[in-house]
Amino acid sequence: MSVAPILITGAGQRIGLYCAERLLDDGHALIVSYRREQEGIVRLRERGALALQADLSEPSGIEAFVETLKRHTDCLRAIVHNASEWHAERDGHEAEDFQRMVGVHMLAPYLINLRCAELLRCSQPGDIVHIGDDVVRTGSARHIAYSASKAGLENLTLSFAARYAPAIKVNGIAPALILFNDGDDDAYREKALAKSALGIEPGPAVIYQSLRYLLDNPYVTGTTLTVNGGRHLK
Numbered sequence: 001m002s003v004a005p006i007l008i009t010g011a012g013q014r015i016g017l018y019c020a021e022r023l024l025d026d027g028h029a030l031i032v033s034y035r036r037e038q039e040g041i042v043r044l045r046e047r048g049a050l051a052l053q054a055d056l057s058e059p060s061g062i063e064a065f066v067e068t069l070k071r072h073t074d075c076l077r078a079i080v081h082n083a084s085e086w087h088a089e090r091d092g093h094e095a096e097d098f099q100r101m102v103g104v105h106m107l108a109p110y111l112i113n114l115r116c117a118e119l120l121r122c123s124q125p126g127d128i129v130h131i132g133d134d135v136v137r138t139g140s141a142r143h144i145a146y147s148a149s150k151a152g153l154e155n156l157t158l159s160f161a162a163r164y165a166p167a168i169k170v171n172g173i174a175p176a177l178i179l180f181n182d183g184d185d186d187a188y189r190e191k192a193l194a195k196s197a198l199g200i201e202p203g204p205a206v207i208y209q210s211l212r213y214l215l216d217n218p219y220v221t222g223t224t225l226t227v228n229g230g231r232h233l234k
């Protein structure tokens with residue numbers, strides 16, 4: 001097992017949980033953040049991961065998480081910012097949702113990157129990976145605030161890559177449809193699949209392949225990998 005742990009946020013379910021398990025399979029020590037205690041977190045603990053509870057939507061929760069993290073480690077191999085809230089515009093909740101998504105998608109990566117760069121410098125190299133969204137390329141009529149917050153995250157990739165080179169590489173992954181949600185009906189699924197040239201729901205392995213590439217490639221920084229099935233071709 002490699003000594004310096006990898007931190008992945010939002011690892012309680014779906015893509016984050018899948019990538020956390022694959023990192024463990026590949027012999028990495030692992031620290032995860034979660035918001036709700038779920039079966040996936042129990043399983044990660046059983047496999048030796050350190051699980052830290054955190055709500056990353058507000059400054060106090062983010063700072064408390066960083067303080068707890070630093071009590072458990074003084075070295076990190078990588079930080080993967082995966083935690084995310086995906087809200088369409090909701091009447092009467094626009095400002096609250098906007099602030100929450102800017103919090104989770106921008107403020108949390110911003111503060112964690114600033115506060116934890118010292119931990120990453122013990123690894124050669126250190127890596128930061130932001131999980132964004134291909135929707136940044138076009139915007140979204142139904143997820144305006146979500147798309148804008150992910151656009152901000154994509155810009156953080158450029159700024160932190162410039163600030164932290166050469167000791168730390170900073171990159172992004174911009175997925176389009178990877179995994180449907182349980183409540184997605186057939187009509188929604190058919191419409192979503194038709195938006196890409198490849199027309200499939202690929203599942204989380206394609207995100208882990210992208211994460212693995214970024215962790216293993218010593219000559220890539222300031223880059224956002226598009227993993228969108230060719231949506232830009234339609």
Ligand SMILES: NC(=O)C1=CN([C@@H]2O[C@H](COP(=O)(O)OP(=O)(O)OC[C@H]3O[C@@H](n4cnc5c(N)ncnc54)[C@H](OP(=O)(O)O)[C@@H]3O)[C@@H](O)[C@H]2O)C=CC1
Nearest residue numbers: 010012014015035036055056057083084175176177178179
């Ligand atoms: N699924 C897809 O098809 C696509 C996903 N993406 C991006 O990929 C990443 C993973 O997607 P997916 O697995 O679907 O994500 P989910 O919607 O399943 O959410 C991932 C995790 O984020 C955590 N989270 C949400 N809000 C907060 C918060 N305020 N503080 C701390 N943690 C929080 C949740 O924790 P808990 O469960 O404990 O509440 C959840 O486990 C995300 O960044 C997403 O935006 C981009 C495009 C497509």
Ligand SMILES: Nc1nc2c(c(=O)[nH]1)N=C([C@H](O)[C@@H](O)CO)CN2
Nearest residue numbers: 084085086133176177178179181192
């Ligand atoms: N945090 C999340 N972000 C996103 C999700 C999700 O389930 N959780 N899902 C999508 C969709 O797959 C979209 O890409 C296609 O409908 C986007 N972001």
